[in-house]
Amino acid sequence: MTDRAPARRRAPRLLRRSALAQLVLARLRAFFREPSTVFWSFGFPILLTIALGIAFRARPPEPVRAAVLAGPGAERVRAALAADRGVVAEILPEAAARAALRTGRAAIVVVPGDPPTYRSDPTRPESRLARAAVDDLLQRAAGRPDAFSAADARVTEPGARYVDFLVPGLLGMNVMSAGMWGIGWVIVEDRQKKLLKRMVATPMRRSEWLLAFVLVRLVFLLIEVPVLVGFAMLAFEVPMRGSWLALAAMAVLGALAFSGLGLLVASRARNTQTVGGLINLVMMPMFIVSGVFFSSANFPPALQPIIRALPLTALNDALRAVMNEGAGLAALWPEAALLAGVAAASFALALRFFRWV
Amino acid sequence: MSDLAIRCRGLVKRYPPDVTAVDGLDLEVRRGECFGLLGPNGAGKTTTVEILEGLLAPTGGEVEILGARWDRDAADLRARIGITLQETHLPERLTVEEIVRLFRSFYPRGRGEDEVIGLVSLGEKRRARYDRLSGGQKQRLAVACALVGEPELLFLDEPTTGLDPQSRRQLWDVVDDLRRQGRTVLLTTHYMDEAERLCDRVAIVDRGRVIALGTPRELIHRVVGQEVVEFEAPDGVLEAELRALPGVEAVRRAGAGWALTVDRLHLAIPALLARLEARGVALSALSTHRATLEDVFVSLTGRRLRD
Ligand SMILES: Nc1ncnc2c1ncn2[C@@H]1O[C@H](COP(=O)(O)OP(=O)(O)OP(=O)(O)O)[C@@H](O)[C@H]1O
Ligand SMILES: [Mg+2]
Numbered sequence: 001m002t003d004r005a006p007a008r009r010r011a012p013r014l015l016r017r018s019a020l021a022q023l024v025l026a027r028l029r030a031f032f033r034e035p036s037t038v039f040w041s042f043g044f045p046i047l048l049t050i051a052l053g054i055a056f057r058a059r060p061p062e063p064v065r066a067a068v069l070a071g072p073g074a075e076r077v078r079a080a081l082a083a084d085r086g087v088v089a090e091i092l093p094e095a096a097a098r099a100a101l102r103t104g105r106a107a108i109v110v111v112p113g114d115p116p117t118y119r120s121d122p123t124r125p126e127s128r129l130a131r132a133a134v135d136d137l138l139q140r141a142a143g144r145p146d147a148f149s150a151a152d153a154r155v156t157e158p159g160a161r162y163v164d165f166l167v168p169g170l171l172g173m174n175v176m177s178a179g180m181w182g183i184g185w186v187i188v189e190d191r192q193k194k195l196l197k198r199m200v201a202t203p204m205r206r207s208e209w210l211l212a213f214v215l216v217r218l219v220f221l222l223i224e225v226p227v228l229v230g231f232a233m234l235a236f237e238v239p240m241r242g243s244w245l246a247l248a249a250m251a252v253l254g255a256l257a258f259s260g261l262g263l264l265v266a267s268r269a270r271n272t273q274t275v276g277g278l279i280n281l282v283m284m285p286m287f288i289v290s291g292v293f294f295s296s297a298n299f300p301p302a303l304q305p306i307i308r309a310l311p312l313t314a315l316n317d318a319l320r321a322v323m324n325e326g327a328g329l330a331a332l333w334p335e336a337a338l339l340a341g342v343a344a345a346s347f348a349l350a351l352r353f354f355r356w357v
Numbered sequence: 358m359s360d361l362a363i364r365c366r367g368l369v370k371r372y373p374p375d376v377t378a379v380d381g382l383d384l385e386v387r388r389g390e391c392f393g394l395l396g397p398n399g400a401g402k403t404t405t406v407e408i409l410e411g412l413l414a415p416t417g418g419e420v421e422i423l424g425a426r427w428d429r430d431a432a433d434l435r436a437r438i439g440i441t442l443q444e445t446h447l448p449e450r451l452t453v454e455e456i457v458r459l460f461r462s463f464y465p466r467g468r469g470e471d472e473v474i475g476l477v478s479l480g481e482k483r484r485a486r487y488d489r490l491s492g493g494q495k496q497r498l499a500v501a502c503a504l505v506g507e508p509e510l511l512f513l514d515e516p517t518t519g520l521d522p523q524s525r526r527q528l529w530d531v532v533d534d535l536r537r538q539g540r541t542v543l544l545t546t547h548y549m550d551e552a553e554r555l556c557d558r559v560a561i562v563d564r565g566r567v568i569a570l571g572t573p574r575e576l577i578h579r580v581v582g583q584e585v586v587e588f589e590a591p592d593g594v595l596e597a598e599l600r601a602l603p604g605v606e607a608v609r610r611a612g613a614g615w616a617l618t619v620d621r622l623h624l625a626i627p628a629l630l631a632r633l634e635a636r637g638v639a640l641s642a643l644s645t646h647r648a649t650l651e652d653v654f655v656s657l658t659g660r661r662l663r664d
Contacts, residue, residue, distance in 0.1 A: 022462040026448055026455065033450040033486075193446035201412055201442075202506070203435040204463040357412045 019204055023212035027186075028219065041182075041220065045174045045228050049167060052293075053236045056162035063088045064130045066108045067097045073112035080141035081110075087133060108134055164239060167232040168319035169292040174224060175251055176286065176312050179258025180265070180279045182220070183213050187266040188275040197357050206356065210263070217255050225251050229323070241326030249329060250322060253339040254315035260346030261311070267350040286312035291320075314338040361421070362388045362510050362541035363409055368418035370404050370565075378404040379415070380565030386543055386558075391536050393552040394545040395650060396562035397658075402545040403443050405562070406514050409543070410440050423510055436465055439508030441499045443515050443545075449488040453479050456487060457501055464506035473501040476531055478524075493520045500528065504535075511535060513544040517551060529555055549650040559650065563658055573650055581648040581656055582606040582618040586625060589614030589642040590633060602628045607656065614641075618648060618656070 015021045031037055066089045068078045074091050081089035092100060092109075100106035101119060107130035111117040116138060120127040140146070190196040199209060225248065232238040240247075261282060269275040289296055289303070290312035299307060307313050318335035321327035329336070363386035370379040379401045386392040394402045407413040409420060411427040411434065420427060425434050447456050457470045474483055477497035482490060490498065500516055513532075517525045525548075532542055532555055546552055552559050553573040561569040561576070569576055577583075589612075599608045599617060604625035607618040619625040622645060633640060 016458060017462055019462040022459045026451055026459050029455065030448055030450045194442055194444060195446055195448065197412060198440075198442055198445045198447070198502075199463075201410055201435065201438075201440045202460060202463040203432065203465070 020208045020212060020215075023204075023209060024215050024219075027212055027216040031216070031220075041174075041178055042224065042227055045170050045224075046231050049163075049170055049228065049232055050235070052166055053163040053232075056166075062126075064108075064126075064133045065106050066090075066110060066130060066134055067092045067100045067106035069094060069097050069109060069111045071112060077110055077112045077116065077138065081134060081137055083141070084133070084137055087137065110134060110138075163232070163236045164324055165295070165320070166293065167229065167236075167238045168323050169316050171225065171228055171251070172254065172290070172312055172316040172319050173287065173292045174228065175221070175254040175315060176258045176283060178220060178224070179217060179255055180262045180283055182217060183259050183262030184266040184275050184279050185262075185272060187213070187263065188269045188272050191266075191269075191355065192271050200356050210351075213263075214256070214259050217259050218252065221248075221251055221255050238323070240323055242322035242328065246322045246327070246329045246332065247319065250315065250318040250332060250336065250339075253336055253343070254311070254318075256343040257311045257315070257339040257346070260343045260350065263350040263354075264346045267354045270355075286310050289313070291316045309338070311339055311342045360388055362386050362390070362423055363392075363543060364419075364421040365405075365409065366419045368405060368408060368420070369416045370401070370408060370413065371416045377565055379408070382418070382562070382566055384560060384567065386541060388541050389536065389539045390557045391532060391542040391544070391555050393556035393559040394543065394562055395547070395549070395552055395559055395654065396545075397654075400562045401565040402562055403514055404565075406512055406543065406545060407442075410438065410512055411435075436506060437508060438510045438512065439503035439506055440512040441496075441503045441514055441516055445499060447487050447495070447498060447502070450486055452484050452486050453490070453498055453501075454483045456498060457505055460502040461505045467506040468504065470505070473504045476504060476534075477501045478527055493524050496520060497524060497528070500531065504531070508540065510541045510543070513542065515545055515547070517546065517548065525551070549654075552650055561650070561654055561657065568657055569653060576650065576653050577648045580653045582620045583648055584619045584622045584625075584645055585648050585652050586617045586619055586622070586629065586643070586645045587611055587614060588629070588640055588644070590638045590640050594633070594636065594638060598632060599629075602632060604628070609656065609659075618652070619645075 015025075031041075063085075064087045066081055066087060068074050068081070068089055068091045070091050070093045078089045078091055081087045089110075090106075092106075097106070097109045101109050101121070104126075107120065107124065107126045109119040111119065118131055118134065120131050122128060122131075187196070190199075200206070229238075229240065229247070233240055262279075265278040265282060266275055269278065286292075289299055289307045290310050291297075292312070296304075296307050296313055296316075314335040318327075318332045318339075321332060321335075363384060365382065365384045368379050368382040368384075369377070371377050382401070382405055384405075394405065396402050404413065408415045409422060411422070411431055422434055423437055427434065448459075451459070453474060454470060457474055461467055461470055471480075474480055477500050479494060479497055479501065482494060487495065487498070496516065496519060500513070503511060503513065517528055520528065529551070532544070535542055542555075544555070556573060558570070558572050559576065560567045569580060571579065594615070596608055599605060599615060602617075602625055604619050604621035604623075605617050606620055609616050617625065617629070626645070630640075
């Protein structure tokens with residue numbers, strides 16, 4: 001045997017002979033040598049931020065669309081409305097006016113007369129808006145004086161836009177799916193391929209094998225959080241009002257909670273189809289109700305206690321509180337406690353039932 | 358310290374509802390011995406080996422490995438044995454060197470990575486990723502991982518299935534080396550030549566039991582005799598006639614013809630030919646070979662090892 005080893009550069013002995021270090025390295029290598037997992041972990045959240053950030057970017061307000069029924073006095077009404085640049089008015093015959101109202105091309109139809117008649121659908125917000133604007137313009141044109149002239153202070157502040165709401169939610173979602181897939185799926189894959197059995201046949205400490213997964217999650221968090229938040233800050237001026245430390249602490253707790261849940265769904269499953277189904281079963285409800293894309297306040301009050309108890313709700317609320325409101329760790333203890341509790345309970349349960357061979 | 362590396366009594370493994378994979382199996386493997394488990398598909402070899410490796414709980418029976426027991430001394434035993442599973446995938450995206458280093462890191466003491474990689478002749482593939490190795494190279498890597506902790510006792514479940522002849526011989530050398538160092542090897546195989554070449558003793562397993570045990574030569578001699586004569590001839594030969602020929606020990610049908618086990622070929626062949634000629638029967642094929650473990654198996658069970 002020719003041993004050319006001494007000529008090659010070698011990792012320090014400590015690293016070479018530490019099972020934990022080797023296990024962590026093995027997972028990191030496996031991850032970074034698989035382009036698609038790298039994309040789903042880092043690229044996808046950024047693409048989603050870009051797409052949604054553009055779709056919901058701040059735009060000038062929509063003009064009020066009004067139709068004026070053709071007939072005597074119609075032109076005068078149209079001119080009075082067109083005096084405001086925020087109103088688009090057109091004169092239409094009866095049938096066309098009805099169609100315009102029905103299809104939403106017009107939010108209101110004004111029938112000229114003394115007094116004029118407004119046809120609109122009060123259940124549509126834009127109709128109510130249009131009625132107020134049209135009425136105001138016609139009253140003034142008819143000679144009504146303003147009681148006072150208010151001053152306008154225009155405010156469109158970062159932190160109140162959709163993208164500001166979205167980014168912490170995407171971060172939470174990413175922490176969840178990375179934990180569930182990155183641990184749950186990978187463990188079951190190892191079990192299905194009998195790699196777990198092979199490892200368990202060595203003197204390897206099982207605790208180290210598990211710890212390696214958690215450490216790897218934390219390493220990825222160290223990349224994911226700055227990349228996603230940094231990108232959102234640069235590209236969309238999403239605010240970061242709280243401290244990075246608070247954000248990191250909540251992200252770590254979230255990662256631990258979802259690592260625990262990932263371990264739990266993987267504890268018995270023998271094949272990846274089963275665990276894939278379980279992961280979706282656990283994640284799907286949280287995607288919807290835990291306030292990733294829209295506020296969880298939209299769900300009825302009866303559901304709120306359940307929604308509040310979900311780990312993703314706690315994580316999203318906490319991340320939002322830090323980024324949008326500048327909350328400190330002291331204010332976040334309920335969310336922190338919930339996430340820590342989920343982590344502890346799921347790890348304990350998972351280890352109790354874990355199928356090692 | 359017991360001089361047995363493996364001792365098991367009354368081993369039973371049932372899979373509900375109706376599979377009995379191992380059915381009361383006894384085994385004693387001495388230290389320093391290379392022991393072979395032979396048997397057809399589904400005989401219960403892998404199940405037995407995995408129970409001995411502490412990876413599968415038996416339904417019944419006792420197991421003692423290197424004088425220790427899995428329920429008490431698992432942590433200690435793990436460091437003293439090395440295994441290859443019949444079927445494993447190692448981490449796909451790691452290189453040969455990285456995988457061996459990973460396994461080495463689990464053991465408190467053992468051989469260097471380069472040394473074991475050299476032992477299985479994967480030096481050139483040291484930097485190649487697992488998913489780009491050929492089937493036989495993967496298997497050799499699995500053996501390297503089994504060797505890296507310098508095990509006192511090595512379990513190899515079909516280590517040479519799918520290897521080319523050269524790699525097989527290389528692996529035989531590895532096993533010979535281990536034996537010279539006084540280590541114990543338990544292997545399963547379907548290759549009779551391999552068992553005869555490597556094993557001090559073999560057990561033939563069928564339907565979860567040991568049906569024959571001994572050195573390969575002993576078994577062959579005891580069960581089949583020295584030589585096997587196979588011939589084909591049109592009907593017209595009587596079994597009783599063949600049995601009465603000098604030097605013939607046993608007679609059985611083999612395909613379209615007959616197989617005779619014979620201890621003195623120089624008497625049996627002329628007598629057989631004379632008998633056939635006297636009957637006016639023309640031979641359509643005749644062959645003889647030295648009896649092998651395959652013949653042992655066939656005569657014990659009436660079935661072939663690999664169908
Ligand atoms: N998990 C299981 N559930 C049910 N039956 C099983 C299970 N594992 C093995 N068996 C059955 O137990 C029997 C013995 O299987 P085993 O794998 O031990 O055979 P083997 O001798 O190693 O065969 P081969 O030469 O094909 O590797 C087979 O009939 C198999 O179908
Ligand atoms: Mg087998």
